[in-house]
């Protein structure tokens with residue numbers, strides 16, 4: 001059984017924005033899945049739906065099976081426990097997620113006291129261990145968030161996410177606000193923790209190159225759907241869906257000086273989720289769209305062993321459009 005098994009997940013915000021439209025995903029213990037897509041494609045909504053963190057009135061359909069238990073139908077008391085010990089989220093912008101008036105050690109200790117029923121001394125000890133695990137001295141527990149650098153704060157967020165020994169970490173743009181060197185350090189840290197503890201990881205980013213470097217598998221989202229999925233490097237280097245291709249060409253290719261100087265942009269924007277185009281949602285921006293693409297929607301189908309893509313061209317030729 002997979003650690004996480006998402007089946008036909010749909011999310012519709014109050015007002016009718018269909019931000020996630022029928023997503024299937026699996027993550028095994030020790031596996032790192034990257035989710036890529038431009039801003040507005042539904043990546044954060046998907047992450048929030050996994051732990052039922054969406055605003056009241058949002059309609060969620062499908063199943064989110066964490067160790068076989070459906071998060072979407074469990075009682076709220078159980079959901080709160082699962083949010084720490086089952087799956088934890090590391091958000092972007094640690095400054096906004098940490099409470100400015102409390103010492104970081106107290107913030108890490110809080111879920112340990114609450115969900116692990118630890119004694120204050122036990123929680124303090126565990127907090128020190130967690131800080132060291134993320135590469136900070138245990139004594140930094142007494143610091144306030146503003147006394148730490150951006151990278152250190154993000155390390156604290158990771159320590160907090162690990163506080164109750166979750167099985168799955170969801171990292172939503174965890175390094176976006178950091179400079180490139182610190183980004184790389186934080187990503188290496190997440191990779192190392194995932195490997196050591198056999199955690200599952202969902203890493204969310206608009207940057208396919210970063211995800212290809214960090215993850216085992218990649219799912220590309222467009223207009224609330226996964227349009228392409230497969231082994232990370234293969235999806236990055238040889239995408240089968242025209243959107244995956246455009247996205248990988250929009251970023252400099254690591255180790256390829258020619259493309260570093262000529263990243264191609266992707267004209268237009270993802271659609272408003274309240275008015276998703278008919279047929280394949282990508283057709284208005286697609287360079288290889290057929291007339292039928294405005295009418296016929298495409299399901300994800302096997303493009304090659306271990307790879308899936310939702311494009312009319314995929315079944316026509318093995319190497320795609």
Ligand SMILES: Nc1ncnc2c1ncn2[C@@H]1O[C@H](COP(=O)(O)OP(=O)(O)OP(=O)(O)O)[C@@H](O)[C@H]1O
Pocket residue numbers: 013014015017019037038039040041042043044045046055206272273
């Ligand atoms: N509370 C809300 N009510 C209505 N629509 C929303 C709400 N939150 C997000 N949306 C819409 O849902 C769509 C998906 O947003 P989401 O934040 O999930 O995308 P994303 O791919 O994570 O983008 P980003 O990288 O900018 O976070 C967007 O069009 C957004 O405007």
